[in-house]
Structures are given as C-alpha cells and as structure tokens.
Amino acid sequence: MKVLLFGGTRFMGRYVLKALLEQGADVTIANRGTREENIGATNVICDRSQPGALEQFANSKFDVVIDFSAYASTWVEEAGNFFANKIEKYIFISTGAVYSSSNIFPITEDFPKGPPHPFADYAREKNRSEALLQEFSNKGFFTTTACRLPFVLGPDNYEDRESFAFSRLLKGLPILLGNGGKSIHSFVYAGDVADAIVAIINAGKKVDKQAFNIATQQATTSRGFVELAARVCKKETNILPYNPDDFALDVANFDLRNVAFPFPENNGYLGSEKIKETIGFVPKHNLESMLEIYFKWWLEKGDLEPKEYPLEQRILEKLNK
Template sequence: MRLLMLGGTEFVGRAVVEAALGRGWEVTVFHRGRHEPPAGVVSLIGDRTAPEGLAALGTGSWDVVVDTWSAAPSAVRDAARLLADRVGRYAYVSSRSVYAWPAAAGLAEDGPLVEGSPDDGDVPYAEAKRGGELAATAAFGPERTLLVRAGLILGPYENVGRLPWWLTRIARGGQVLAPGPRALTCQYVDARDLAEWTLDAVAAGLSGPYNLVSPGGHATMGELLDACVRVTGSDAELRWAAPDELLAAGVAPWTELPVWLPPGEMYDAMHTADVSRAVATGLRCRPVAETVADTWAWLRSVGGTAPQRPDRPPVGLSPEREAKVLAELTASGE
C-alpha cells in the first residue's frame, strides 16, 4: 500500500506513519518541515495554509491519504480536491466533538451533529472537524471516505500534555491530588491503536463514521494513576478526593486535572461513547499500563519535557494550587 500522510511528524500522524512503515507500506509525508519525519519516508515540504502551499502534491498517486487537520476546513477541502483523482481513499481523523452538545450517554455514530461547512475558515474546533468531514466526503464521495471520530487520545508523542502532566507530577512524588472515584471509568484511545485500526480499515475498504475510543470499562482513573505511580517508581501518595469536594474547591475538570470528568453531562459526552461499530471491525485497545509505561519511556527519552501544541493551552494544576487544595481538604477533615 502507498500512503500519503498529511502531517506525520507529531503524535497521531507520527503513530500512523510508524504503523504503516511497520507493515512495509510505502509512505510519503507532507509536512511543514518543523519536525524531522520518521526515517524511511519520502518527505514533501509545504504549508497547506499558504498560497501555492500544496504545490509539492501536484503530482504522484497513492492508495490512501490520512489527514489529521483540525483547523480551517477549507484546508481539507483544497487538499481533498487536489488529490481526489490520484488517491484511492481518504481517511480523515475527526473527533467525537462533531456531535451536537450535549452528546447523550452511549451515543453512536448516528447521533445529531454540529453544523459545519467545507468552506469555513477559522471556526471553533467542533465546527472545524465537522467541516473537515464534509470537505473530505464532498471530494472523495461517501464510499471512499473514512471518518475516524476519535475521543481522548493518549500515548507516546502526545503533544497536548494530559498523560505527560500526570506522569511528570507523579514522578515528582509526595501527596498527589487524585480525582475520584477510583473506579470511575474513562474512555480514550492509544494513538498507536488508532493508527493500526485506521490502516486496517482503509485496507479493508471501510467508509463512513466510526467512534474510536476504548470500550466502556477498559480503564478507570485508579488504574491510570496507579500505573503512573508504578512506572515512575516515585514515592507519590495518591490523595483521592470525591467529585463534589473537588468542584467545591474550584478545581476545573479536564483542564486542571487532565482526563478526569465528574459524573454528569460532560462525563456522558466524553467517556460513554458507543464504540461497538469499531470493535466489530477489529478495534483492539492495549492495556492502560502499557500506554502509561510506553509514554513514560518516550517522555524520558526526550528529557522529561513533552512538546506542546501551540494551539492548545497547557494543562494541569500548578504546584501552588494543588498544595492549596490539598490543605483545604485536610483542614476540612475530608
């Protein structure tokens, strides 16, 4: 198989490239030149947001293109139109954010969607991803377009900072504010599992939308954070706090304590997706301990500081804020 990866030097795109190379596929990476692509690929340089930025893609043909773009849908539109006659299938890594808010618990792929347009410029994330879906489908047709609606993505090369923040914080040791309950399940997908499923799907000729996160019950907050303690070898003591305690202390779910959401509307939307369609077509999710261990190994290999996407704000509690919340919980006898 001949793969054209739009991006391919960071996180999800890199996972797709490495998975394809591992299968012996011929891989071409179109990127801006800001990061070194994996060895063994054909590298094409261009900026899809610039005038004539797609010039490097003016010739060539591939079996499949994979695109992770999350900004202006017009960039997906332009690339898809350019490639439609020279590429067999288009796999667009979208997001479960395309579902109209609030996304009901157990929502499947036929849930209501946000509005979007392939011609949009800078729009909010949900509308951008929906516009990207529409752009790819308009150019390639529904039978040649695969829409990978990912949820929370973790794993090596993460440049959003969620799991790296937990690993770095727990490695520092001491009492760690842990959002409960321990048994609260969380849905995510390891970027490498997303990559393998996506490549399997395009090779099998699958099309249409698929929710792509782990099945319900795959992991809990307790299992995730316990794995962080084990792999870092720190003396960290997890100080579990109930959702109402954290909310009363003004802690912001998801941003100040990454991954975690208290039970309720946001939790239902993020951590209870129906993924039966993806599971039926071969989605396999590695154990949470493996994702944590491999992310820690990668984090250490880059000096302990993960790269940060410039379009995403840093996540996690500051040491001062965490200490304040822990002191308040202790003073209240919780």
C-alpha cells in the first residue's frame, strides 16, 4: 500500500506514520519543508499555497491520500481534481468545529453544520472541503472519509495544553478558569487517531462518503481537565474562577498564542458511536490515561517551565488587586 500524507511532520502525523509503517505501507510525506524529515518515509517539499505544487506527483502512484494540511478548501479542490481516478481513497482530517453550536449532547454526525459557530471561518473551510470530497466521490474519482476530531492530546503535542496545566500545578500556581471551568470538551489520544485511520483504510468502500467523530466516550469540563491533571501529577489544584465578560473575552477571539486557559469556553461533546457501529473502532485511551502518558513523557523531556501569556497575567493582576 502506497500512502501520500499531506502534513505529518508534527504531532498527529508522526503517530499516523508509525501506524502506517507497522502495516507495511510505503509512505510519502509532503510538507512545506519547514520541519525535520520523518525517518521511514519519503519526504518531499510541497507548498500547496503555490500554483502547480502537485505536479511533482504526476507520475507517482498512490493508493491512499491522507490530508492533514488542507487549511484552505481550495487546496482540497485542487487535490481532488489532480488525483481523480489515480487513487483509491482520500481521507480528510476534519474537526468537530464543523458543527453548529449546540445545547444538545453528545453531538453526532447528523447534527447541523455551519453557522452559528464561534469559529466560523475555520468551520466554513472544513465544511466546504468535506462537501467537495463528497462530490468527487459521487463522480467516481475515489472513495472518501472525513475524520472529525476534538482536542487531540499526547506526547509531541506542540500546543501548550497538557503542559499548561502540569507546569502550573507543579509550581503551585493558580489556574484561571472562565466561569469556573464549566465548558464541556471532548478529547482523543493521537495514537487512537492513527489507529482509527488505519481501520478506515482497511474498511474499504464500506466507509465511502462517511464522516466519523473520533473521540473518547467521556467528555470533561475545563475544571475536570485540571482536576484530572492534578490527580496524575499528585498536586493540589489552585483554581481561580473569573468572568470573561469583565475582560471583553469571547470564544470568537480565542487565540492559543495568548490564553488564560488552553481550551475555549465553548461546549463541544462529540459522540463517537457511529465509527464503533460501522467498523468496530473504539479509542483505547480515556483522558486520564492520555494525561498519564503525556506527563511521563513531559517530565523526561525536561522543559517544565510555564509559558507566559499577557492575557493570563492581565487577569491575574486584576483579580489580585
């Protein structure tokens, strides 16, 4: 099996590469060349924002394309037309953000998509990409499956999520939680995402035109995330609730480069029964085991200092006055 992986030099892609290599796959990773090469794969430079970037694959033979890096739906449109009748399957890494905001949980694959949604632009591009791939499949170009992911955790996570909590807990620092941390989140372990992708490949045409939520069965609040992290590292929590309205904060302006807490105050509980019923896939890890694995890796890595964020400092300063 020959697989082309768009993206894949960071975090989740490394897990997928490992899982594919264990299946005996011949893997090519295409990215902009801004990261180190992945051992075991053929690494090629491909900047999809540039016209004609895919032409280097004109004489290549692939069975499966896995697309991690389609930030713009036009990239999926170009790839779909380019690989038409040249590949068997196109797997698109999508997001739980495609769904409209909901007060009914869990959110299943048949829920409404699109606005109203706090991450409208991001969701719009992902929804258009999914729709394009459905059209390509209807035309017989290839089969396609979308993987809708929640927050993905695990070693090599380049986002300051698990490390945000652990670094503050180890130092006894306060952790700010908007509205007391009541927002509900879904999670999945990066290794489980990789296993799900392998299962989807092996399922063949059975999963054509399907979209699957891939998440643990149990959802957790922001406060619950902190409390589980505290249990894992055997420290007491020091939680400081605050009112986001006092600082003109809303979900739409959430920015991981400047946070008070690394998850937005937005409810998102994804149900994942469909993939279980369709191909029998169930994630192996719950949130606590994800945090245990990450914490051990993070301690060995040794970069334990909390990252500083102006927003966090601004809120702390006002609360301490």
